[in-house]
Amino acid sequence: MRKEFAMRSSGLLAQAAVLAACSMAAVALAQPRLELGRRDFESKCAVCHGKDGKGGGPYAEQLKHPPPDLTTLARRNGGIFPVTRTYETIEGAGKGHGTREMPVWGLDYTIQATEVLPELPYNQAMYVRTRIMALLEYLNQLQAK
Numbered sequence: 001m002r003k004e005f006a007m008r009s010s011g012l013l014a015q016a017a018v019l020a021a022c023s024m025a026a027v028a029l030a031q032p033r034l035e036l037g038r039r040d041f042e043s044k045c046a047v048c049h050g051k052d053g054k055g056g057g058p059y060a061e062q063l064k065h066p067p068p069d070l071t072t073l074a075r076r077n078g079g080i081f082p083v084t085r086t087y088e089t090i091e092g093a094g095k096g097h098g099t100r101e102m103p104v105w106g107l108d109y110t111i112q113a114t115e116v117l118p119e120l121p122y123n124q125a126m127y128v129r130t131r132i133m134a135l136l137e138y139l140n141q142l143q144a145k
């Protein structure tokens with residue numbers, strides 16, 4: 001009886017350890033993506049959208065249309081971050097309105113991917129997707145509550 005209890009509790013402990021390891025791994029995986037998204041945002045997007053995403057970047061006044069506030073994407077969509085639409089806007093495959101002053105980042109990343117992965121053309125789409133997803137994760141963090 002006692003032995004069985006000991007076995008059960010060590011089983012529980014093992015399960016808890018596995019769970020802890022999994023959640024630690026998830027955090028460890030999410031962190032670099034968020035960091036990649038932040039660095040990309042600051043180097044590619046902040047000139048127009050501002051470092052805080054609110055639209056006040058140094059290049060903003062050169063544009064015909066003011067860059068939109070990216071911290072209100074969720075608020076303007078009934079409180080839900082519009083993943084697909086935002087993905088398509090960044091990638092450039094979505095239907096643009098008007099002049100589309102915003103660069104087509106999907107193309108930019110594809111060119112970058114051919115330089116980084118010239119022998120692995122089938123991985124280029126994944127490279128582009130990973131970079132855009134990292135940006136989406138970062139934008140999601142910027143959303144005004």
Ligand code: HEC
Pocket residue numbers: 040041044045046047048049059063065066067068069070073086089090096098099100101102103105135
């Ligand atoms: C040259 C200036 C410029 C740069 C750089 C830029 N954007 Fe934009 N962005 C705009 C403008 C202007 C719009 C409004 C639509 C249009 O005219 O193209 C826009 C629209 C958007 C939208 C749609 C917002 C909405 O309200 O629906 C998203 C999302 C976005 N940009 C994300 C990004 C991200 C992410 C980056 C960096 C990878 C970036 N932008 C870089 C100028 C820029």
